[in-house]
Amino acid sequence: MADYEVIDVTKLDKAEGVKDGDTLLLIRQQGDGTSKCMRTDGAQFKGTDAYDVAKANGFSGTREEWAQQVARVNEVAAAIDNANDTANHPTKIGSDNYVYEWNKAAKAYQKTSILVKGDKGERGATGAQGPQGLQGVKGETGATGATGPQGATGAQGPQGERGEKGKSPIIKGASWWIWDEASGAYKDSGMSVSSQYTLTKEAIENVLTGDVSSHTHSAYAAKTHTHTEYAAVGHTHTEYAAVDHTHSNYALTTHKHTEYAAVSHTHDNYALTGHKHTEYALASALSDYYTKAEVDELIKAAGVNNKETINITLTGGSLDGAVVTVRTDNIIVGTYTWQGSTISCKVDGGRTVTVIVSDVEGYTTPAAQSFESVAQNVRDITFAYTVKAQYPIGVYILDTDNNLTKAGEWNTKNNNEAVGVYVGDENHRFVIAPRNVNNGNYVQLSTVTLNNLTSLPSKNVDAAKLDFDGLKNTDAIIGLEKDYRGAPSLCKNTIFKNGKTGYLPALGELYVCWGYLPEVNEALRLIGGSDFDSHENYWSSTYNTANFFWTKISNVLAGKTYDSYFYARPFCSYE
Incomplete structure (x- = not known):
């Protein structure tokens, strides 16, 4: 068994850095509570230094060159910091008149030995007086002073002129009584002698008003009488x-x-x-x-016989129930109900007579009639009612708020709100689009055979001019089309600014439009649209026969085959 040396790694010499090729010991704790010793290479452990980062970002010099560049950058940064420190802390004069300088090392101002306060100078000459300032606000009134001693009595004034001799007022029954020259006796003034009242000239004169006798006055005058108002006995006055x-x-x-x-x-x-x-x-x-x-x-x-006979008739429609009122000098002579027969009445001659008729729903009410009656005369008068038009008649410009404006009153600044041109007669009304379909170019009526539209008006021109059902005709033709490129489809695809869907107009609608053509074209131009060209054919949706449809050119109505090329202008309903 080999011998092992146990080394305490905590007591090994400390290296100043890690070099490439070094082998490092790594002690890592395990999950079971034990430790495991491993090695790792030095280059892998130490990571990338600043020089390596600079090279990775494009620096191409050596490590020494990089170090020199870093030193220069640091010098510039230090110079900038020094300049900023100087600029932010200028030399200043303290409250003691000594100069203070900024100490960069101490980061504080330090007092110098320089004193900037000089000796006191001689007094200058007095300057010229300036202009007077504005008057200040008036102060509050001071307390009232003590009353001074009473002055000496003045000399007596000269005596006044003596007045006319008269009789002084007297007291009777606790009232003042005044002498009345006209009656030669005292009269009660009604003034109490208590201190609450003062006897004045006005009070005395008030007693002398009212009914008097034996006098002359300027208005409604009388002599030797008593009167109340405008009345007199035994005299003549004005x-x-x-x-x-x-x-x-x-x-x-x-x-x-x-x-x-x-x-x-x-x-x-x-x-x-x-x-x-x-x-x-x-x-x-x-x-x-x-x-x-x-x-x-x-x-x-x-x-x-001082009477005039008046016969009153109402015309213009079914007017039963209308009330007729007859006045003379603003007094009602009588009221009568119209039942389809002439109304007769009598009024005094020489009177101002006014006859008034009541409103009837659906009709325009005629104006009242006034005249001077003549005794023994017979007078026939008629009130003509007219049916109210439910819609305007004529040509107007329709806007998105559903307002109708005459061309002469239209402001072209509102063209963005123009829907189209409204045309209406006694029985029909519709709105015309500003422009033709297909960018103003010719189009065919249809691209398929349309032999089965027998439910639409025929080749009879009088019947065709009575066709005003362009919307129904348009839908019928589109129902038989296959590719939807004909005039009816193009018109139906037109959406007006008020949200209405367009249609190809029937011949009757085109016919009405042509009756107002100058006014229509004027209105179209005002809203930035294009005219109807009176020398060109325009498709209608009114069926003729055998694939012919009616067209409108100037005042000529003609049947054309569905595959001919003409203009088409969308219409939409007004209701």
Whole structure:
């Protein structure tokens, strides 16, 4: 058995580094609690040094050259750090007027022996006075000072002029009584003699207002009388009142009145002859007035016809139930219900008559009619109703908000929102796409034989012009196509900006469009579209016969075979 030497590895000499070719001992713990001793090569253990990393990143010099380069980089870095340290810590003057310098080693400012404060100089000359500053804010008012001693009494002033002789107010029954020159007696002023009231000129004058006698005044004047308002007895005055005279407003003769009233007289407002009346009337006359019915009976008994006969007729449709209202001077004479026959009524002559008719659903209501009635006249008047159009008639530009705008009011800045051009007449309406299909080029109507479309209008041109079912026609033709490259399919594949699906228009729709062609083309140009060319054929989806379909060119309608090449313009429904 060989001899073994036991060596304590912890007491072996320590190597300064690992070299290539060295063999190293490695002690590794095992899972069972024992240790295992292994060896490894030095180059594998020590890893890659900085020089090796530099070479791997492109450095081509020797190790010595690499070391020199590293040294130069370190010198530059140190110089940069030194410069930054100097720039960040400039020399400064302390509060004691000594100069302080930065000590790089100590990383702190150190005081030098340099003093920068000089001796005190001589006093300079006084400068010129500057401009006055703004006035400051006013301070609070100070406390009130003590009251000073009373001054000496002044000299007495000259005596005033003596006033007119009069009678002083007197006290009677705890009130002031004032002398009234007009009546020659004292009058109670209504003012208490208590300290709560002060007798003033205004208070005295107030006592002298009201009804007076034996005086003259400027408005509604009277002499030697007492009156209330606009009334007088035994005198003549300027307005409204008189005795034994006639005047222009609410006149009276030989009577007394309160306000605008009269008995047994003629006047220009509310007038009747030989009667008493209720408006502005004397109370004593109220039981004696004539009613309107009594006046009408008097006129009838006298054989006088002061009425006008009005015959009213309504036209334009089924208008039963419409209400007719007749007014005279804003007073309703009567209301009548239309039952298909002329309505007759009578109104007083010399009146402003207004006849009004009510709304009827589905119709435009005619305007009211007014006129001056004439006694013994017969007048016929007619109210013509018109059917309301449920949709606009004419040419408009349709936008994505479903607004319709006349071409003259369209703003081209909104072209991104233009759906197409709307066309409508009394019975039909549709929307035209801005451009033809197939990039504006010719297309065939269909690429297959279409002999079985007998359900569509025939070669009778009058029947063809009444075909407005372009959407149904388009779907019928597409149902028989195989390759879907014809005009109906191209139109059906057009999606308008409002989400509507296009179709190839029927002949009736093209016919209506041509009736508005100048306006249609103007609107198409405004939204950036292309005109209808009135000298070219446009396909319709209206069947002719034997594979012929109607086309529209100018004012000529013609049947063409399905495999001919013409323009096609998509339409879509408006509803």
